[in-house]
Amino acid sequence: MLEKIIIPLAIFLMITSPALSESRREKVLVYDLRVAFEKGVDPGAVVAERYDYYSSIIPYTIARSLESAGKFDVQKIEGMLPTAETGSDLFFDQMRRIGAEYSAQIIIAGGVTVTGKKLAVELIIINIRAKNIFKISRESLETGAELIHIIDDITADIGQKLALYQKETERPKEAEKRVEVSPFIHAYRALEKLSFGAKAGRFFIKGPFTHANEDSDYLTPYLAYGIMGWFGLSAEADLLKADNGDIFVLRRSSMLLYGLTLNGNFTYWFFTHFGARLSVGGGPSISRIYLNVSDNPFNNLVIKKQSVDPYLNLSASFNIIFKPVELQFGSSYKHAFFKGRGLQLITLFCGIGFHI
Numbered sequence: 001m002l003e004k005i006i007i008p009l010a011i012f013l014m015i016t017s018p019a020l021s022e023s024r025r026e027k028v029l030v031y032d033l034r035v036a037f038e039k040g041v042d043p044g045a046v047v048a049e050r051y052d053y054y055s056s057i058i059p060y061t062i063a064r065s066l067e068s069a070g071k072f073d074v075q076k077i078e079g080m081l082p083t084a085e086t087g088s089d090l091f092f093d094q095m096r097r098i099g100a101e102y103s104a105q106i107i108i109a110g111g112v113t114v115t116g117k118k119l120a121v122e123l124i125i126i127n128i129r130a131k132n133i134f135k136i137s138r139e140s141l142e143t144g145a146e147l148i149h150i151i152d153d154i155t156a157d158i159g160q161k162l163a164l165y166q167k168e169t170e171r172p173k174e175a176e177k178r179v180e181v182s183p184f185i186h187a188y189r190a191l192e193k194l195s196f197g198a199k200a201g202r203f204f205i206k207g208p209f210t211h212a213n214e215d216s217d218y219l220t221p222y223l224a225y226g227i228m229g230w231f232g233l234s235a236e237a238d239l240l241k242a243d244n245g246d247i248f249v250l251r252r253s254s255m256l257l258y259g260l261t262l263n264g265n266f267t268y269w270f271f272t273h274f275g276a277r278l279s280v281g282g283g284p285s286i287s288r289i290y291l292n293v294s295d296n297p298f299n300n301l302v303i304k305k306q307s308v309d310p311y312l313n314l315s316a317s318f319n320i321i322f323k324p325v326e327l328q329f330g331s332s333y334k335h336a337f338f339k340g341r342g343l344q345l346i347t348l349f350c351g352i353g354f355h356i
Contacts, residue, residue: 025073026166027104030063031081032056034111054112058151065155072162075102081109092131099128117141125158127165134161193226195326197353203240206344212253214245232265257287257336259311277317285311285336310337326353
């Protein structure tokens, strides 16, 4: 009983194995060639009919040679390949529909140009999957021996190119099997545009507060995100602290200000690692100010002021990036819009940041 099952099954496998292996071969379509004559030449009906023979016999010979190599499943298609503008999106859409009809990803087509007694054979190999085109051209006298030799050369070139296409197709599949993609890859790609750091520098007071406080140092931690190569967003927190310093006064004055801004960053990259950046942003300022009455810049001579006011930040810098480190050198203009009088600052800064 077991032998009755095993023997027919073995015979079936022996018969179907070649068919199964053939089904895995790359399908190639070969179309008839268009025949054209030298400009201004009227070949006449008899001559034109004779050259129409080359239109079909050349692709037929190529198809048989490729098929006999055993690496490709080649189908000769009667008629010319209907094409739109070669290489355009419309062209590849049309090729995709034709390929889907025959379950093929490779199409070979082209033409023959007759110049005197010479034939110029020009073929294109269309790789539908990769959306590219490879051209092969040869010239031959219209003699049997030379023409056969040229067809053999063309067939060899086609075979080499198709073998290369097969390797390119198999390589991504092999790589996909070897490489295990992390489930966190999408999150990492989103976070790799994120950077953080701090800028430190010196601010110079301008306007009516010049006589109330002395220039001092400041610190700005920041968080930035690059949306495109030339544009990104950043959130910054300025910490500015000043007092009379060496200015001679009868009563001490002091200022403590936090400025929070959301900025748009516009960058022009001169080179891969070096660019110029313009940042524009705004937000609130939180301030606490104690003033000497004699040097009070407010109209109502308020000695103590605690308030939340609009805050503007404009800055320009040169940026040097060698990931994960980013260095910044620049200057900025900051303005806190106090009620009555505004606080104007010019700054010079340098900064260091880190990309995730």
